[in-house]
Amino acid sequence: MTHKTPHIITEGGVQYHLGEFRNNEIQYDFEKMLIYLDAKGKLLFGEKFKIHREDRPILYRLCSYFIKDQKRCEKFGIDVDKGILLSGPVGCGKTSLMKLLRYIVPHQRPYEMVPCRNITFSFNHLGYKTIEEFGNTSFFCFDDLGVEPPGRFYGKDCNVMGEVLLSRYDLYLNTKRKIKTHATTNLNARELEERYGNRVRSRMRELFNLVAFDKQSKDKRV
Template sequence: MQDYEHIQLSEEEVAEALRQARKAKHFREEALRYQESLNRKPEYPKFTARELYQLAMQQARQQIPVFQVDEGNRAIVRLLALYFAGDPAFEEGDYRLNKGILLLGPVGCGKTSLMRAFALNSHNAFAVVSCRRVSDDYSSHGAEALKAYSTLKPAYPHQYFGQTGIGYCFDDLGTESSRKHYGNEMNVMADIILNRYEQLSLKGKTHFTANLDADQIGEQYGSRVRSRLREMCNVIAFEGGAADRRG
C-alpha cells in the first residue's frame, strides 16, 4: 500500500476531506436503512373481537343507515365478531374456528348485510358473491368459473391486512338454478361445494347464507352435499320468527 504520510495537508484541506468522508458515510448508512425497510415485512393490525364488532357495525350502517343491533340479531353478531377475529371464545359452544360459516334465516332478516359487514377483517377476510351470479358465470365461462370459485380469491395484501388469498361467502344458497355451458348442464353450487370440501385449506374459507333448512338443502343438493356442508361449516341460525328488516 502506498504511503502518503509525506503529503502535507492544510487545515482547510483536512476539514474538507473529513466533511466529504462524513457525507459519504451518511449516504451509505441511509442507503442501508432504506434497503432494510424494503426487506422488512409490513406489520398489519390484528383486530380483537370488540374492535372488529365496531368496524363491522360501521360497515353495516354504510350499507343500511338504519341498521341496528337488537334482540333479534345480537347473539349472532357476537358470534360472528368472535369468529372473524379468530377469538378462542367462539369455540366455547359446539363451534370451531377451523370451519366456515353457514348462516341460516328467513328472508330479510339481515344475513347478507351481516356477512358483508364482516367481510373485511384481519383474520379471515372473504368476498361475498351471490349464488345466482356464480351460476351465470358458469353459463358464460364454464370450467374456468368453476375453478375460480373452487379456490381462494387472489387479494392485494395492503387491502386485506396482509392476506394474499381470501375466501368466499356464497350468498343465498338455493336461489340459483342449474346451468348449461355448451350443452353441459350442472348443479353448479353442488359441484363447487364438493370441490372446496376436498381442499382442507379451504375449510375455514368457505361461507354461505341461505333461507333453506337442512332438509331443504338435502332435497335440492342431495344428502352428500348436505353432509359435506355440515362438516365444512358452523351452522348459525336466526330464530324462525326473525323480523324482516327490509320493511
C-alpha cells in the first residue's frame, strides 16, 4: 500500500477497498468502510467484536470526520481541524471505536491512546515533566477523561489533565491548528466543568468536536 492508495488496505491477506479513486480524489463508501472496521475490530478485539446497528449514525459522523469529508462534517457541525471528544455511557464502545478508527486513514498521522489515569499516576511519580510530555506536539487520544484520580506531587495537588489540556490548547493556537487532541469521556458537559473548571471547559470547546452516544446506549461488554 502506498499513500496514493490509502483507501485500499490489506489485513490478514485480504484487500479491503474503502472507496474508489475518481476525479483525482478518493470517493469513500460508508458501507465498505463498515466492512473493513468490522474485520479490523475482530482482529484487534477478538471474534466477539461487531458493529452494532444502533451505532451506525455515530460511526457515520466519525468516519466523515476521519476522512475529512468537509461537506458532511459541515452538515454535522464538525470542524475537521479540531479533535474529537467522544462521550457516552460506560461500556458503549467509545474506547474501542477510537482505537479502531485511526486505521481507516493510514496516510494520516496516527494518534496514541493514553488512559488519563496513567498520566496522573505518572505525574504523581515524576511530577511536572509529565505535563510537559503530554502537552507536546504528539497526537493523543486521552481515554476516560474526568474519572482519573487526583494528582499530587510532593504534597501539592494538581488537576493534571486540566493542565495537560491547557498546554495542548496553547499548542493548538500556536501551530496553525496542526496539533490534534482527542478524548473519550463518560461525563457530560456540566460534570466536565465541575471537574476541570470553567476555563478548561471553554478551552475544550475550542479543542474538540463533541460527538455523543445516546444516554441510553447499552453496555456492550455484558
